[in-house]
Amino acid sequence: MSGIYIHIPFCRQACHYCNFHFSTSLHYREALVKALGEEAALAAASDFIKPEPVATVYLGGGTPSLLSGAEIDFLLRQVRASYPVAGNAEVTLEANPDDLSTGKLEDWKAAGVNRLSIGVQSFFEEDLLWMNRAHNAVQARKGLELAVQYFSNITLDLIYGVPGLSNDRWKQNVQTALELGAPHLSCYALTVEPQTPLDKMIRKHIKEPVDAGLQSEQFLLLMDWLQAAGYEHYEVSNFAKPGFRSRHNSAYWKGTPYYGLGPAAHSFNGDVRRWNIANNQQYIRAIRSGTIPYEEEVLTPIQKQNEYVMIALRTIEGLELKKLGKEAQQQILKQATRHVARGLLIVDNARIRLTKEGKLFADGIAADLFATE
Amino acid sequence: MDRFAAGNVSEPGAAAGNSPEFPLKSVPLQPRKWGISMKNIRNFCIIAHIDHGKSTLADRLLQATNTISDREMMDQVLDDMDLEREKGITIKSHAIQIDYRSPAGENYTLNLIDTPGHVDFSYEVSRALAACEGALLLVDATQGIQAQTISNLYLAIDNDLEIIPVINKIDMDGAMIDEVKDQIIDLIGCKPEDILLASGRTGLGIDEVLEAIVEKIPAPAGDPEAPLQALIFDSVFNSFRGIIVYYRILNGALKKGNKVKFVSTGQEYEADEIGILKLKMTERNEVRAGDVGYIITGIKNAKEVKVGDTITLAGNTNPVAIKGFEEVKPMVFAGIYPVNTDEFEELRDCMEKLQLNDASLTFELETSQALGFGFRCGFLGMLHMEIIQERLEREFKQTVITTVPNVSFIAHTTKAETIIVNNPTEFPDPVKTDRIEEPYIKAQIITKPDYIGNIMTLCLGKRGILINQSYLTTSRVELIFEMPLTEIVFDFYDKLKSQTRGYASFDYHPIGYKDSDIVKMDILLNGDKVDALSALIHRSRAHEFGRKLCEKLKELLPRQQFQIAIQAAIGAKIVARENISAMRKDVTAKCYGGDISRKRKLLEKQKEGKKRMRQIGNVEVPQEAFLAVLKLDE
């Protein structure tokens, strides 16, 4: 089973912290949607991914909810025309709260979307302004109230560790999400990516820098609250009621093949990773001429092992030792010892998992468990 | 990498990649070309202050005699070690044989040895001199006589070498030929017409240099019919060929297949392969008195080869050992430890192999509480120490930790014992110490009068005492200071350079020990003393040193999941402290399809860095933190 990701590289306005590939000019919108459809056919004809049933389709971005219902319908039809999409496939669409209208919700549903990922980030006006989000607090709440009438499988994005976001307000954000009935939450620590407007503003002292202490505190609180509310913490930043995990994202974490359509989209077939050119105009031009503009890397066995370690460690299942060679197991257990002693890792049933505290340090621990060429 | 024998030897210890070259196997063994007799052999080296153009002049000599084809030619072709090319300096002496036909139509064999100019490699020079009857003394026409011009000249004179003075770089705008001529005449007492003029850049004067070599330098004296007597002056380990030994034959001859004996060890070997040194090793059936050559035998143990030893034939029951070389006197000591404790034996093996090719490296076993088993090594200076660490990494793939360097002190205890302190851990308890002596040197600095002020400030700040000041000419002044050795081995050279815009040359000689108020400064990480970071330092410097060292360590130690306290202490007294606050969080928020590859690469890089760290107690200490003392002013 494989997954299809479709990248919609347009946004209404640029959030200060964002380093995704997107454009706030809708100039190429029509041409790009058309090109996405064409890439689906080109990709399916290539032998990059074996023809196998598609279990998940994910419209991400950018802001896919900017597109009209007809455009979404067109894209999903193109995918189905090129790939054998399973009848029970999970079809997710990322939406910004200000795009949630009765009309669009009905159209999406009709087009086959069955899961919404809503970029709420916060229910407080000051946070949204601080982030330079396109929506306001009222839209966040109202949009969500409307969405739950059409979709039962909904996830919200929330951001914590934002300067000025007190623990109390953070709690209110999480509570509101729970009250409105979201069975899945993705909660991200605000990350200052290099070269983003946020990064530059912090350097120029226009914005307050991020406080790692506050972030770790809010992460620990979050884990308590959501555990109490019956959510599984199935990946570092993802929480779900039983049965509501993201099947598409879970596939990334299992190393299942996926194909990414659109500029800057990544694809992976188990051995090779590809990424399309991150330029809308050049992307469209190449697709028009019948070629997919990508670069790729072939993973070595060590790189594959390291990716597995890095990703698996972040998940509730943890790292399964039996998936590795004897020697690698020895190496990893040796490296893990110190973190076990410090209460950051647990080894049981031939699996290595992060403890609650360990989740704060997943990166450094993963690096320690890496093998070297 | 082997220098005396040049190009065909690949890195020892290195695995595949560099495929072994055995060009010699296919070449038919030739008798000596032209049947050169001893009277037509000349052995000479090129000596000078650093950067005066020795290796460049060697290029021209090799080119003019067609020793090297145009295809093989490159700038400073004899500097064939990567490190030499990167740093633009010669580190190893390098021997090469030249066939030369004089204008009179006579054929000669010239054995040339290019030597390094930097003080830290002076042992290379002194051993090269023992294989020669003459020396080209180069003086840069724009710089004139500098400190190592003088010290290398004296070395050559001590070895009874015929000196041919050559003013080099005469093509340059700033060439001061007449002034430099006067300086040379003053220094060696020669006649103006004895001084040759040359340019290694343009090739000007090269023919005259070649003619002077055959005319002025005496032919080697030995007796080709006497029993074999050859002096070992260098060696190298090669992963394909084993141990290769370089020698100069004084008497007798060495034939392929001979059974030979190394006099000092009494060990006997078969001469599996012998030959001479062209750009590559060139096999011969016989190497005779007067010549420089190489020998490959089945020697397994690096310790059986000693520079300065004599090779003779196995049957020789009454061999006469040639007077070897003076023992090296290390100036600086530091510990070298494997980053991983379980790689100690491998490191020992590599150190022994490296020592074959660097006779100025000395080492003995030591243990550190923090680092386990390692070696206390003696170096001729900080550059030498850096080169050793680099060569261990590059040629032998050893990742090592080098600890805080120190000079050698003498401690007198209250019980009237005398302890040589080459390592801070040997420093006796202050209450049981009567007095400490530290080594002093006489520093000779030659500069322009403009910089006297700066140099005085620098040297007085280094506890120096001005002994003498004399004008060599109106534009050149010589300053003599007495200074503690410890003050000059670390950063003196760089400071001198920057204070004089490079217009100062510097040489020094040990002059013995003086009483001094030296204390041991310990560094504690989270309360645990880290012996590898201890330093011996003059009391007047201790506080500032401790403070700067703590600050530097704060910069160099990575944040960890707990707070780290860095303290500097003299005895029980804490004199400085810094804290590294705990890392609160180290986890990426998003890890989806497009993030995975970037994230993996980032963590892989982090992992590489961790391979160069040593865990001490709970704290991960990176390799470079152990040398933080050298970077206090950066």
Ligand SMILES: Nc1nc2c(ncn2[C@@H]2O[C@H](COP(=O)(O)OP(=O)(O)OP(=O)(O)O)[C@@H](O)[C@H]2O)c(=O)[nH]1
């Ligand atoms: N203009 C000019 N430059 C020269 C001449 N000879 C050497 N140089 C330059 O001087 C610098 C040092 O030359 P080297 O031949 O490496 O000097 P060296 O004496 O071998 O140096 P060490 O072995 O490190 O002591 C290089 O940049 C050369 O290009 C010359 O005759 N004329």
Ligand code: SF4
């Ligand atoms: S909406 Fe999403 S993709 Fe667009 S700028 Fe904001 S964070 Fe980035």
Ligand SMILES: [Mg+2]
């Ligand atoms: Mg040189």
